[in-house]
Amino acid sequence: MGKEFKVKRKWKICCAVTAILIIVIAVVLVTLAFTLFKPKDPKIIPQSVTLKGFRLVVFPSITGNLSLELAVTVDNRNYGGFDYDNSTAYINYHGNLVAEAPIGKDTIRPRSKHNVSASVIIFADRLAADDNFLKDFFAGVFNFTSSTLLQGKVNVLNIFKLKASSSSSCNITVFIQNQTADSVCTSKIRL
DSSP, rough: HHHHHHHHHHHHHHHHHHHEEEEEHHHHHHHHHHTTTTTOOOEEEEHHHHEEEEEESSSSSSSEEEEEEEEEEEEEESSEHHHHHHOEEEEEEETTTEEEEOOOOOOHHHHHHEEEEEEEEEHHHHHTTTTTTTHHHHHHEEEEEEEEEEEEEEEEETTEEEEEEEEEEEEEEEEEETEEEEEEEEEEEEE
């Protein structure tokens, strides 16, 4: 009876230690999941808008184009990679869509930054269709807005795949006289 009691006691101690170990591991994993490994949406940091080319002929008819290079940095603050899908940057002139720039899908490594650029050509006939075109042309300044939305998934430890998205909006000013562009941008993160 004494030997059987010792075996049961050892068995109970082993089960208790195993249960405590499992509870400690579960608490650590849950704590890490809600703190360190909690997925964060990527942050879009607008870098620059560069005027690549500008050609405008007003007489006898309005023709020409405006070439812009849009550059942003995507900051992946996660401990997992961010895979974003194909997207589009939209350029508006006084609320009217005048150009689109495709952004190809890509992957950003964990805790790193990735530069994304897109070129866009705005044709003068689309600008001329707006009532504000002549006023802006004679003032020497064209004001545009751009918007970009990146949607994708954050892959944490190759176990969890969670949706994430980030958007940016820029006010772009093109100066006709010295053929330069300036921009002021903001970004929003969506959970």
